[in-house]
Amino acid sequence: KSHAGALTFVGEIVYGRGTSDLYSGLNGGVTFPALPNPTMLTPAPTYSQDIDNGIGVYDADGALHLIEWTTGLASLQYYLPVLEGRIWLSAMYSRSVSPNTKLYGGASARKQLDYASGAIFSDVLPSVRVGLEYGVMIDHSASVVIATNHRVNFAAWYLF
Numbered sequence: 001k002s003h004a005g006a007l008t009f010v011g012e013i014v015y016g017r018g019t020s021d022l023y024s025g026l027n028g029g030v031t032f033p034a035l036p037n038p039t040m041l042t043p044a045p046t047y048s049q050d051i052d053n054g055i056g057v058y059d060a061d062g063a064l065h066l067i068e069w070t071t072g073l074a075s076l077q078y079y080l081p082v083l084e085g086r087i088w089l090s091a092m093y094s095r096s097v098s099p100n101t102k103l104y105g106g107a108s109a110r111k112q113l114d115y116a117s118g119a120i121f122s123d124v125l126p127s128v129r130v131g132l133e134y135g136v137m138i139d140h141s142a143s144v145v146i147a148t149n150h151r152v153n154f155a156a157w158y159l160f
Contacts, residue, residue: 001084002084003079003085004079004080004081004082005079005081006085008076009074010073011072013071015068016069017056017069018056018067023069023071026054027052027054028054028067028069030053030067030105031105032047032053032057033057034046057104067098068098068099068100069096069097069098071097075090075092076090077089078090086123087121087122089121090120091118093116094116095112095114098110098112101142106142107142108142109142111141111142112140113140114140115135115136116136117134117135118134119131120132128157128158129159133152135151136148136150137149
């Protein structure tokens with residue numbers, strides 16, 4: 001009947017090579033380079049990819065180099081000990097880091113991405129839930145350019 005005082009922690013750490021297909025849209029800015037065209041053929045020769053961008057790249061000798069990623073996530077959710085736990089707080093932090101995207105994706109490749117958020121939710125009625133969240137994303141490129149994105153989100157749900 002009551003969630004008051006309940007605390008939940010979730011955490012994960014993952015390391016892998018060639019694993020970016022396990023994350024939606026993760027390629028770190030690494031794509032297959034254009035093929036050489038010394039004779040200026042029209043149209044220029046193209047490489048027929050058999051893997052998605054960001055998983056790996058082939059060098060001039062045909063050797064495959066897989067992109068490394070280390071990702072981590074930690075989150076907390078705490079139901080306040082008031083109103084039978086109908087108000088709760090949540091916080092989340094995640095980080096994705098690649099030591100070799102800069103080798104294969106150039107200066108614009110993503111080296112690291114950090115995300116943090118905090119939110120408050122309430123079941124104002126048994127069938128009505130509202131929430132307010134603040135989040136910040138900090139994107140680090142291989143050339144040390146840092147882009148920061150702040151956002152605030154309000155949402156309301158009708159549960160039936």
